[in-house]
Amino acid sequence: MVHYNQTRFDASFAALSDATRRGVLERLGRSDATVTDLAETFDMTLTGMKKHVDVLVRAGLVTTEKVGRVRTCKLGLSRLEEEMAWIDRYRQLWTARFDALDLVIEDLKHKEKTDGRSQGG
Numbered sequence: 001m002v003h004y005n006q007t008r009f010d011a012s013f014a015a016l017s018d019a020t021r022r023g024v025l026e027r028l029g030r031s032d033a034t035v036t037d038l039a040e041t042f043d044m045t046l047t048g049m050k051k052h053v054d055v056l057v058r059a060g061l062v063t064t065e066k067v068g069r070v071r072t073c074k075l076g077l078s079r080l081e082e083e084m085a086w087i088d089r090y091r092q093l094w095t096a097r098f099d100a101l102d103l104v105i106e107d108l109k110h111k112e113k114t115d116g117r118s119q120g121g
Helices: 006-016 019-030 035-041 046-058 081-120
Strands: 062-067 070-075
Touching: 006 019, 006 046, 006 081, 019 035, 019 046, 019 062, 019 070, 035 046, 035 070, 046 062, 046 070
Parallel strands: none
Antiparallel strands: 062 070
């Protein structure tokens, strides 16, 4: 069994749980932006955006650089590979379960059709 860095996982999933933070990541995927630009884009205060950025920084999803009074944000080094692998394990598990359920349903439909012929035919 693969062991994941639980603290990092918790930070990543907590960061991704908020729509604004996911939007910030999408925005930074297009180009770097200042905290001011992000605050304006998402129609929130600088303080509010700074809190969102701090959560993303702690998760390793965003880095910031301060030059003078301007703090620029860019995507961090975390590529979420471990998180995606964890999610994929569960996707595969559920896909297998749904495939098995499909087989049961098809078998029941076949039996129902066969029983209907033998009773009514």
